[in-house]
Amino acid sequence: MYEFIYSRPATVVEAEALLDPNGDATALSGGQTLLPVLRARLASPSRVVDVARLSELKGIRIEGDRIVIGAAETHAAVSNNPLVIEALPALARLAGGIGDPQVRNRGTIGGSIANNDPAACYPSAALALDAVIVTTRRSVGAAEFFTGLYGTVLEPGELVTAVSFPRCRRAAYVKFPNPASRFALIGVFAAKTSGGTRIAITGAGYGVFRWREAEERLESGGSTSDLESAALPEDAFTSDLHGSAEYRMNLARVVTAQAIGEIDV
């Protein structure tokens, strides 16, 4: 990697100061994306600001009918947390299926949400459940927060501090892993919420999205077999080395049916 200044601020305010919007500093959380990029010399920030140990970004707590997870909580912490397992068991299982133990003990929910990798798992849960992304400057609903391929509304210097999910015991996440990377070739987070049935798909290629036609069919009493003919947004699916759009669309149907099946058990 190229030379850079490593900073470990003690507070979020200090971190924000270091992440000067006019500079090229980068925030480092679990580093599961950033460090490989740095090692491959694909980025050369002058400063890396390590926010992973900030106490203000830590903690998992219940707030009324929501569960709030600090941005610096690792996948391992989320997957093993009794509050998460009780309030939102599908999220605990999702977190426990990311990467491998090394990744899960380093990677964080805030890092994943902020990076919005089109094959990441967390964005699907956030979108399906209308999570609220809390940043150093505001609170944003997931539907507004994610803006496509690696895109979010985060502005330079703005940090995710927490993610707030509604409690939901009737939810499931099923991932069809890419055999090489184990990222989602297709991942589906399905939930039956007070607002209705929600289906969010990740891995399709251009960023997480909701499969509204399927949601409507299931809401209007359809069964998983009706998903076979539910229209998918074709332009949301890409063809690449790992699968054609046609195959990904097939997986979206199969995996959605599996996820719905898990909820309805």
Place this chain on the structure above:
Amino acid sequence: MNAPPTGKNFGRPVRRLEDGRFIQGKGRFVDDVILPRQTYAAFVRSPYAHARITELDAAPALEMPGVLRVMTAADLAGVANLPCGWMIHSRDGSEMKVGARPILASQIVRYVGEPIAVVVAETRDQARDAAEAVMVGYDELPVVVDCADAMGPDAPQLHDAIPHNLAYDWGLGDEAAVDAALAGAAHKVELTLRNNRLIPNAMEPRACNADWDAYAEKLTVWMTHQNPYGMRAMYSGVYGLAAEHSLRIVSPDVGGGFGAKAPNYPEEVAVAFAAKLVCRPVKWTADRTEAFLTDAHGRDHLTTATLGLDAEGRFLGLKVDTIANMGGYLSTSGSLIPTYMYATMLSGQYVIPAIHCRTRAVYTNTCPVDAYRGAGRPEAAYVVERIVNVAARALGLDQAEIRRRNFIREFPYQTPVVFEYDSGAYEASLDQALALADYNGFAARKAEAAARGKLRGIGVAAYVEACGIGPSALLAKLGAGAGMWDSSEVRVNPVGTIEVLSGAHSHGQGHATTIAQLVADRFGVPIESIRIVQGDTDRAPAGTGTYGSRASVGMSATLLACDKIIAKGKRICAHLMDVTEDSIRFEDGVYASAATNRTVPFGEMAAAAHAANAFPTREIEPGLVESSFFDPPNFTFPSGVYVVEVEIDPRTGVTQIVDFSAADDFGNVANPMIVEGQIHGGLTQGIGQALWEEARYDPETAQLITASYLDYGMPRADGLPEFRLSFGCTPSPSNPLGMKGCGEAGAIGSPPAVINAICDALDIEHTDMPARPERVWKLCQQKGAR
């Protein structure tokens, strides 16, 4: 020759003596070696697969902090190009056409990652920063990636004077006899298949650390390698880096090789020259991207095969036409793999009266291809074991039955393609594998799977391979540039410890244990008293390395050296015991004679040998050191039968291997636990090839698009079944240990077994590897549409 030693250690699952240090992170690999005044190298590599270099300016790099030197081809004027070690002659008698491969490119680059310059700096990062500052100008040239396209009229030509990119057009066997056999055959089946290109992925990437001692005019190169002696000969004889007696190659612990650490690569040679230029030690450790781009790849064949059978399904003739992708240059053994390591195995386990193979080797803008676990033999087994199943399907024969009808049953057996198989019991292995797999109960399991919506299939594959490479005279006839014997020196020290210097070199095989097992039993001494020394050309006398499952050659040399020690011990004991030498027996570590009650334990004899005061030293030399060189009379021929069951989910195309039964015959085995580990590893790599692994290049740019673990599908434990292993034993007559070799077997037999099972599940003739979920899903869709 067959006198298998049996004892307290040999043949038993002795725990690996070397594992303590590996498990505790105390292994010593090349990157762990840090020398005084250490410097670091980084390579300037071509980002293009085919380009003319128009400009090369190192000046900006020389101004960077810590930079000591930038070495380019200009610094290597007069130094030889990288040689290919095996001369192959085309069918018209002409020599193969070798595209000149310089250590550092200065005119044309022919694959992405080809080295152009090496930067030496005080730190690794300084070297890398400066490598990016070297100015290189390129004029891009058109590229060719696919071996079938390389000979086409529109294909760009990689090397001057090598039209159609054709390195050679080689043949083996009697073509007229095969054509006649096929013309008269009751049945003929034809199959076109690809053997997918693989990337070896040793855990430890390539690394070297070269140290030039200007005072002694001695060059020491620490290098992770399978054949340190071969590299010493090459570095001295070909490149003139130092006289052979002043050139030391040290290969310490080697973290996996799989064949990819056997070639002579440009980077290590360049680092050695750089060390001489800067007169300081220079270290280079490849990063994972460099490993993907430049470690010699494996396989990459396109083959059409035709098999003729009589009315009863007996094989009459096999005709094979293969195009082998060599990459941008011929690697050290690149020319050998798709010829004598491949076509010679096309008889498989069967009586096939007539066989012919034509192999055309072509240059493409890809990483050079060389040996990879099995090296030609997996490609052959895949052709044979796939077309046998295609034939079974065409004739309506059971896949086990068609094999049974064609097995070789008498040994030695001379195939029509060079080899004389030394021993085997193929039908016994088939029966063993079928029993283990409960082959007869398959129909019920298939029905049960169908009820769960899964397509279940069963695949049988029978492989034979050639291991224990030697004898040297035969290899020379096949084009070898060097002999392939091996050597060992056994030193019995005065206090009773034993050093065994071996010319083989373990890169994970556990030689420190298996050779010690052999010696402990031979001398009747505790295994703890033995130390195996390998991988240092200043210590062991000579050797030809470890590849091709050939440890039986080196271990035979050790056995023969041990026997020389024992024989000398008898001569010494004749004086100690005051009896005639021929009355003395050596058993269980003790010299004894019917002529006296006096006995002499091995250790006492050894002490006497060094004391040298109880025997006439003009008749018997003091000391106890013996060496032996063993050149085997023939290859060995391990064999086996694998039975695989898969379940396919037609909704996703995911193939799950639900059962894997293996019946292997490796002759005598030194350590069954280590053998099982080798089989597990080999099967895993073979399954990886069948289901996930494939090096893919962009056809437009020849960029490697599977250049990281994000994109290259490695096999993982959760994709593997519990392997059920069993072993037969027909000892090899080709070495005194009766051993055959087991390192590659699993990777040879498993790819066709898996694909046979998938084709059975889908009721199709063929599908290419890797059987990725999407490929299988599409086949399921077609099946549904039928």
